[in-house]
Amino acid sequence: MAILPITKDHIELYDLVAHPKRIYASSSSGLTGSINLFSDGTQVLKDVIQQKDNDDKPADDDNIESLRSSIINNAAGGTTNLGASLQIYLDKVNSIPAATRLDKRMEVIRFAPGFKFDPNFLRKRVVKETYFPFYRQMYSAAQWNYTNYHTLNFCTSSYLSKDSVIIYPAASSSAVAAGNYNPYAPSGSFTFNFFINPRYTTENVDDAFSAGTILHMSSCYAITLVTGTSKGLDDKPDGYRLLLQLSQSADIPPRDLTISGDTVTDGVSSRDTGFAFISADNSLKRNNWHHVAVRWGGASVNDGSGSFIIDDQAKNHFVITSASCMQGFSDTIGDPDAIFVGNYYEGSNAGSDQIVYFFNSTAASEEGVVKLSNETFDPTVFTFRHPLNAEIHDLKIYDVYQTDEQIATSSLQGPSFDVTKVGPDFSGQLLFYVPPFFIKNSSTRNILQTPFQAKAGKSNDPFNVALSFGVQGFELNLENFTREFIRGQQPRLLMLTSSIIETSTNVASANNFLDRSSSHRKRNITVLPNDNGRFTPNFQLLLTGAAVVTNQLTSGSSVDKFQSDFGQLDLTKITLQNLVSTSNFFFFQDPPKGSLQEYDVGSIYYGTLIGANPEDPSVAPGSTLAVLQATGDPSSNEVVFFDVSNIFYGDRIKPGSVVLKDLAVTGTGGRISITLKDDGYGSLFRADCLTTQAHWANVGTVLYDEGIVVVKTPNLPLFGKDTFELSFEGERSIYVYEVTIPAPKGMINSSSNPHFQKLVPTDYPNEVAKEFVYVTGIQLHDDNLNVIARANLAQPVIKRDGDRIAFKLRMDY
Numbered sequence: 001m002a003i004l005p006i007t008k009d010h011i012e013l014y015d016l017v018a019h020p021k022r023i024y025a026s027s028s029s030g031l032t033g034s035i036n037l038f039s040d041g042t043q044v045l046k047d048v049i050q051q052k053d054n055d056d057k058p059a060d061d062d063n064i065e066s067l068r069s070s071i072i073n074n075a076a077g078g079t080t081n082l083g084a085s086l087q088i089y090l091d092k093v094n095s096i097p098a099a100t101r102l103d104k105r106m107e108v109i110r111f112a113p114g115f116k117f118d119p120n121f122l123r124k125r126v127v128k129e130t131y132f133p134f135y136r137q138m139y140s141a142a143q144w145n146y147t148n149y150h151t152l153n154f155c156t157s158s159y160l161s162k163d164s165v166i167i168y169p170a171a172s173s174s175a176v177a178a179g180n181y182n183p184y185a186p187s188g189s190f191t192f193n194f195f196i197n198p199r200y201t202t203e204n205v206d207d208a209f210s211a212g213t214i215l216h217m218s219s220c221y222a223i224t225l226v227t228g229t230s231k232g233l234d235d236k237p238d239g240y241r242l243l244l245q246l247s248q249s250a251d252i253p254p255r256d257l258t259i260s261g262d263t264v265t266d267g268v269s270s271r272d273t274g275f276a277f278i279s280a281d282n283s284l285k286r287n288n289w290h291h292v293a294v295r296w297g298g299a300s301v302n303d304g305s306g307s308f309i310i311d312d313q314a315k316n317h318f319v320i321t322s323a324s325c326m327q328g329f330s331d332t333i334g335d336p337d338a339i340f341v342g343n344y345y346e347g348s349n350a351g352s353d354q355i356v357y358f359f360n361s362t363a364a365s366e367e368g369v370v371k372l373s374n375e376t377f378d379p380t381v382f383t384f385r386h387p388l389n390a391e392i393h394d395l396k397i398y399d400v401y402q403t404d405e406q407i408a409t410s411s412l413q414g415p416s417f418d419v420t421k422v423g424p425d426f427s428g429q430l431l432f433y434v435p436p437f438f439i440k441n442s443s444t445r446n447i448l449q450t451p452f453q454a455k456a457g458k459s460n461d462p463f464n465v466a467l468s469f470g471v472q473g474f475e476l477n478l479e480n481f482t483r484e485f486i487r488g489q490q491p492r493l494l495m496l497t498s499s500i501i502e503t504s505t506n507v508a509s510a511n512n513f514l515d516r517s518s519s520h521r522k523r524n525i526t527v528l529p530n531d532n533g534r535f536t537p538n539f540q541l542l543l544t545g546a547a548v549v550t551n552q553l554t555s556g557s558s559v560d561k562f563q564s565d566f567g568q569l570d571l572t573k574i575t576l577q578n579l580v581s582t583s584n585f586f587f588f589q590d591p592p593k594g595s596l597q598e599y600d601v602g603s604i605y606y607g608t609l610i611g612a613n614p615e616d617p618s619v620a621p622g623s624t625l626a627v628l629q630a631t632g633d634p635s636s637n638e639v640v641f642f643d644v645s646n647i648f649y650g651d652r653i654k655p656g657s658v659v660l661k662d663l664a665v666t667g668t669g670g671r672i673s674i675t676l677k678d679d680g681y682g683s684l685f686r687a688d689c690l691t692t693q694a695h696w697a698n699v700g701t702v703l704y705d706e707g708i709v710v711v712k713t714p715n716l717p718l719f720g721k722d723t724f725e726l727s728f729e730g731e732r733s734i735y736v737y738e739v740t741i742p743a744p745k746g747m748i749n750s751s752s753n754p755h756f757q758k759l760v761p762t763d764y765p766n767e768v769a770k771e772f773v774y775v776t777g778i779q780l781h782d783d784n785l786n787v788i789a790r791a792n793l794a795q796p797v798i799k800r801d802g803d804r805i806a807f808k809l810r811m812d813y
Contacts, residue, residue: 002747002748002750003781003785004741004742004747006739006741006780010739010740010741010742011737011738011739011740012736012738012739012740013735013736013737013738014735014736014738015733015734015735015736016733016734016736017731017732017733017734018650018730018731018732018733018734019654019657019729019730019731019732020648020649020650020729020730020732021657021727021728021729021730022648022649022727022728022729022730023725023726023727024107024108024648024725024726024727025663025723025724025725025726026107026108026110026720026723026724026725027663027722027723027724028722028723031107033108034105034106034107035105035106035647035648036102036104036105036106037104037105037106037647038101038102038104063092064089064092064093064096067085067088067089067092068089070085071085071086071089106645106647106648108642108643108644108645108648108726109642109643110640110641110642110643110720110724111123111640111641111643112637112639112640112641113631113637113639114631115472115613115614115626115627115630115631115637116627116630116631117630117631121631121633123641123643124633124637124639124641125633127641127703127708127710128144128635131703131706131708132144132565132701135682135703135705136565138682139681139682139683139701139702139703140681140682140683141681141682141683141684141698141700141701142682142701142703143564143565143573143701144565144575144576144577144635144636144712145563145564145565145570145573145574145575145576145577145712146573146574146576146698146699146700146712146713147529147572147573147574147696147697147698147699148437148438148539148542148562148571148572148573148574149529149530149537149572149694149697150393150435150436150437150438150481150527150528150529150530150715151197151391151392151393151436151527151528151529151530151532152166152341152342152391152392152393152395152434152436152482152526152527153199153391153525153526153527153528153672154212154342154387154388154389154390154391154392154526155199155200155389155522155525155668155671155672156200156387156389156671157203157668157669157670157671158669159518159521159667159668159669159671160518160521160522160525160667160668160669160671161495161496161518161519161522162384162387163343163383163384163385163387163494163495164342164343164384164387164493164494164495164496164519164522165340165341165342165343165345165384165494165495166340166341166342166482166491166492166493166494166496167338167339167340167341167358167491167492167493167494168184168338168339168341168432168434168484168489168491168492169337169338169359169369169370169372169489169491169492170182170183170184170185170217170336170337170338170339171183171335171337171356171359171370171372172335172337182217182220182335182336182337183431183432183486183487184217184339184397184431184432185217185220185221185326185336186326186397186398186399186431187324187326187399188298188323188324188399189295189296189297189298189301189399189400189401190221190295190296190325190397190398190399190400190401191293191294191295191396191397191398191400191401191402191407192215192221192223192292192293192294192295192396192397192398193292193293193394193395193396193397193398193402193407193410194214194291194292194392194393194394194395194396195289195290195291195292195392195393195394195532195535196214196225196284196289196290196292196390196391196392197287197288197289197290197390197391197392197532197689198225198240198284198285198286198287198288198389198390199286199287199389199390199391199688199689200389200390200671201232201234201236201237201238201286201389202236202237203671205234205235205236209226209227209237209389210255210386210387210389211224211225211226211243211254211255211257211386212224212225212342212343212386212387212388212389212390213225213254213340213342213343213344213386213388214341214342214388214390214392214395215339215340215341215395215397216250216339216340216343216344216345217250217336217338217339217340218250218251218336218338218345218347218349218355219247219248219250219251219326219336219349220246220247220250220326220336221244221245221246221250221325221326222243222244222245222250222254222344223242223243223244223245223294224242224243224245224254224344224386225240225241225242225243225284225388225389225390226240226241226242226243226254226259226278227239227240227241228240228241228281228282228283228284229281229282230281230282230285232286237286238285238286239281239282239284239285239286240282240283240284240285240286241259241278241279241280241281241282241283241284242278242279242283242284242292242294242308242310243257243259243264243276243277243278243279244276244277244278244279244294244308244318245275245276245277246275246276246320246325246326247275247325247326248271248272248275249271249272249273249274249275249276250275251271252266252271252273252276253344253346253385253386254344254386255385255386256268257273257276259278261281262278262280262316263278264276264277264278275320275325277306277308277316277318278316279308279310279315279316280308280315280316283308283310283315283316284310285690287688287689287690288689288690288691289531289532289534289535289689289691289692290310290311291310291311291312291407291410291411291534291535292308292309292310293308293309293310293402293407293410294306294307294308294309295307295309295401295402295407296318296320296325296401297401298323298401299320299321299322299323301401303319304319304320304321305317305318305319306318306319306320309404309407311411312404312407312408312411335355335356336349336355337354337355337356337359337372338355338356338358338359338492339432340384341395341434341491342387342388343384343386343387343388344384344385344386345382345384346382346383346384346385347379347381347382347383348381352377352379352380352381353379353380353381353382354373354379355379356372356373357373357375357377357378357379358378358379358492358494359371359372359373359492360372360373360374360375360376360377360378361373361374361375361376362376362377363378363492365446365456366445366446367445367446367492367493367497368442368443368444368445368479368490369443369490369491369492370489370490384494391528393435393436393530393532394410394414394433394434394435394535394537395432395433395434396410396415396430396432396433397430397431397432397433398429398430398431399429399431400429411534411535412534412535412536413535413536413537413538414435414535414536414537414538414539414541415430415433415538415541416538416540417538417540417541430486431486432484432486433484433485433486434482434483434484434485435485435537435541436481436482436483436527437481437483437485437537437539437541437542438462438480438481438561438574439480439481439483439542440460440480440558440559440560440561441458441460441480441558442458442459442460442477442479442480442490443458443479443490444456444457444458445457445458445479447459447464447466448464448466448467448473448475448498448500449466449467449470449612449621450467450470450471450473450510450612450617450618450619450620450621451471451473451500451501451510451513451514451617451618452500452501452502452513452617452618453500453612453620453621454500459477459479459480460480460561461477461480461561461579462476462477462480462481462574462714462715463475463476463477463636463638463714464476464477465579465580466621466625467510467514468627468636468637468638469579469580469625469626469627469628469634469637470612470613470617470621470625470626470627471510471612471613471614471617471626471627472509472510472511472614472627472637473509473510473511473513473514473617474511474514474524474638474714474717474718475498475514475520475523475524476523476524476526476527476714476715476717478493478496478523478526478527479493481527482527485541493523495519495522496519496522496523496526497519497520497523498514498517498519498520498523499517499519501513505618507616507618509614509617510614510617511718513617515666515667521667521668524667524717525665525667525668525672525717527715528674528686528715528716529685529686529697529699529713529715529716530686530694530697531685531686531687531688531689531693531694531697532689532691532692532693532694533689533691533692533693533694533695534691534692535694539571539572540571542559542562542571543559543571555578559571561574561575562574562575563575565577573698576635576636576639576712576714577634577635577636578634578635579634579635579636580625580628580634581634582628582632582634585624585628585629585632611623611626612626613626613627614626614627636712636714638714638717639710639711639712639714640710640711640718640719640720641708641709641710641711642660642708642709642710642711642720642724642726643707643708644707644708644709644726644728645707646707648707648728648730649707649728649729649730649731649732650730650731650732650733651705651730651731651732651733652704652705652707652730652731653702653704653705653707653728653729653730653731654704654728654729654730654731655678655680655681655682655702655704656678656679656680657678657727657728657729658676658677658678658684658702658709658726658727658728659675659676659677659687659725659726659727659728660675660676660677660684660709660711660720660724660725660726661673661674661675661676661724661725661726662674662716662719662720662722662723662724663723663724663725664722664723665716665718665719666717666718666721666722667718673688674686674688674716674719675687675688676699676700676711677693678702679695679696682701682702682703682704683695683696683698683700683701683702684698684699684700684701684702684709684711685697685698685699686699698712699711699712699713699715699716700712700713709726734812734813735812735813736810736811736812737810737811737813738808738809738810738811739780739808739809739810740806740807740808741778741806741807741808741809742804742805742806743775743799743803743804743805743806743807744804745801745802745803745804746801746802748773748775748799748805749771749773749799749800749801750773751773751774756773758770758771759771759772760772761798761800769800769801769802771800771801772798772799772800772801773798773799774796774797774798774799775793775796775797775799775805775807776792776793776796776797777790777791777792777793778790778791778793778807778809779791780809789809789811791807791809
């Protein structure tokens with residue numbers, strides 16, 4: 001035995017960071033990825049409980065132990081036929097249930113704030129009012145707002161209405177330039193400019209991909225998405241092309257046209273297809289964002305040649321030799337009077353079927369659109385059979401031929417304008433522009449207060465706050481996202497509105513009532529977060545007409561919805577704070593005079609004061625909102641939390657590793673799935689497209705150290721309600737204390753064992769040592785020679801007098 005001094009040079013402290021990867025999924029078919037709370041969870045370990053015999057009478061546990069003892073004694077006494085006894089013993093042991101505590105598993109908990117003062121509401125409060133302020137210095141996304149960057153989402157399924165369309169009024173005016181009787185119909189040269197992502201293919205392999213119209217103005221133009229020849233690994237179409245129809249050719253339903261190569265013919269009759277053109281085959285790819293410009297400069301420019309420019313590359317040309325490619329019309333019957341987005345209008349546009357009747361007096365009062373007709377009814381005969389299956393944004397129509405440079409610029413950033421003017425002063429004669437941005441104001445319309453009552457008013461928030469704070473129902477304020485910015489028009493949202501229920505029903509939640517309508521379901525998913533990372537919108541457009549342009553906002557200003565949690569102007573953000581007024585809020589300790597009911601702290605106050613509430617949305621609304629009254633919190637409850645235990649990840653979630661998926665968005669029949677990722681700095685962004693993704697477009701927050709994920713945007717309603725999948729990597733620090741113990745040459749060569757003998761280490765011919773010692777263990781001592789650590793070697797180590805050996809002792813903790 002030898003005692004050697006250990007100095008700091010022999011000690012090394014370091015830590016290893018492990019990154020365990022976890023995938024957790026929750027769906028109707030079950031859970032995957034949950035973790036045993038106890039690592040030794042097994043069916044072998046049994047609880048010690050009283051057993052019952054065949055007569056269902058309690059039996060003593062000693063019966064099993066006595067049976068075991070009997071078998072042992074019989075074996076010791078020479079009995080060899082023990083099979084039956086052993087089988088009885090094993091059957092009794094197996095009949096004992098396993099320890100229930102060992103079955104305990106940890107899961108990722110998804111929850112939404114409750115509609116009263118309950119644990120889920122308190123969790124929201126802790127995250128919003130404690131965690132967010134603490135982590136805000138590290139993660140700017142730790143604020144109760146989200147980014148104002150969206151797409152128009154058009155999708156069809158058996159769960160979603162297929163005849164829905166967004167209709168913008170395009171009334172003729174004598175004030176426009178001669179020859180242009182319509183504000184959205186270019187008189188000569190033109191450029192259609194937009195982003196499109198053909199996100200959706202066919203639902204089944206054998207299904208035909210239906211032509212879906214992007215823009216249509218009767219007798220003027222139609223731009224339609226059609227399939228190409230390419231198919232993906234799933235044998236479904238993944239290549240697409242664009243069909244352009246002008247003048248009289250625009251009146252041929254796209255599904256009636258036959259496309260062969262670059263030739264477009266009418267497959268039904270002999271209608272004129274001379275103004276129908278097609279882009280190159282497979283010029284658009286599934287789930288890729290493409291910037292598209294379709295331009296024509298007139299008969300005198302490039303010999304009447306026009307072109308499809310896709311991602312700054314020409315993807316086919318067409319020639320028009322006439323002076324104008326828009327059909328002439330006067331301010332009488334036959335004027336288009338509307339531009340249709342997301343579907344193709346089929347109708348005569350005459351008599352009682354005039355397009356202008358979409359903007360009748362009834363629609364004006366109930367839906368808040370401009371009144372273009374004194375009639376009270378819609379056109380009587382029309383169809384919409386060409387629903388678009390794609391996402392689009394930044395739709396623009398110019399009445400000029402844009403150059404390559406202008407098109408390239410528009411593919412990178414939004415159009416510029418002069419903020420000093422009351423209205424936008426866009427360069428390049430921009431006629432039509434839908435970003436789509438959220439804006440604060442909308443026109444007066446009927447707004448649902450419950451599934452059974454509506455009231456005239458304006459909406460100033462991303463979602464219907466009366467439904468949310470009254471009966472815990474969700475309805476997206478689609479009107480606030482679809483404004484056309486050049487003329488300031490609000491569109492008619494045909495088959496995209498929610499209707500009141502006028503029949504008797506059973507008791508159900510507000511969302512259960514609302515989601516019975518396919519129009520309501522489609523309304524709620526028509527505007528989604530934008531994941532196009534190739535483009536940066538011009539948020540300064542939101543200042544158009546603002547009375548005050550300052551960094552400090554005042555409540556009630558036209559831009560007070562665009563602010564940070566510090567109350568400063570931020571045009572990129574939509575605040576989720578203070579969505580409803582608390583002026584009608586009654587405190588529990590101060591009930592209204594004359595009230596016969598008493599407040600019950602922790603639950604909703606029922607009676608005429610509150611009226612409709614989440615538990616009974618069928619009664620008339622009261623003087624205040626039930627959820628607001630119950631919680632006292634005017635901030636958005638249309639958020640979803642995911643709580644991840646540190647058993648899954650260790651010390652913290654690794655930044656940049658979070659992938660959160662809603663595999664089947666509620667109400668879409670599995671047609672839409674959404675993927676969110678984190679940017680490594682606490683911000684969640686949508687990440688579905690295969691092209692560059694918009695990492696800066698915040699839709700939620702990740703608190704890595706707390707294991708909290710928050711989806712804040714109301715444009716992903718009920719995220720993960722039916723099914724979700726969460727994958728991430730953890731950071732698990734393993735601290736290592738390592739000591740190097742030297743066994744120098746000429747030392748550690750004696751033994752205190754009384755039986756020690758000097759022997760040759762081996763019998764090898766080349767062995768030269770005459771003696772050796774075995775090193776069997778190592779002890780670490782403190783200054784007083786107290787043993788503080790001990791290590792036994794798995795097998796003795798031979799140490800010759802001339803050997804130099806270093807032993808490394810390492811402790812992980």
